[in-house]
Amino acid sequence: MKELVVAGARIITTNEFAEVVLELAERLAQHGLTQRVEFPCVVDGAITSATLLLGDAHVLATVGIPGSEPGDLGTAAQLEDLHRRAAELAPV
Known part of the structure; x- marks a missing residue:
């Protein structure tokens, strides 16, 4: 599990979702674009979603959570959608 740190808020999600959201953020910045993204996260031990x-103009970082293990969080379709969106924006 990792934490996405956005404007001081910490959003806990799987390693794979954290990495692909970070990749998409980087590609969007390179192209001067903005997109809304939704992905699963954990709040107070319960699975929910973050948007x-x-x-x-947005800053995003990932922070590993010590002692955590990747879990079954989210769906393959959500993850594939984020991968597809990042792939559509070739690196500059």
């Missing part, structure tokens, strides 16, 4: 507005 972020990602773009060239």
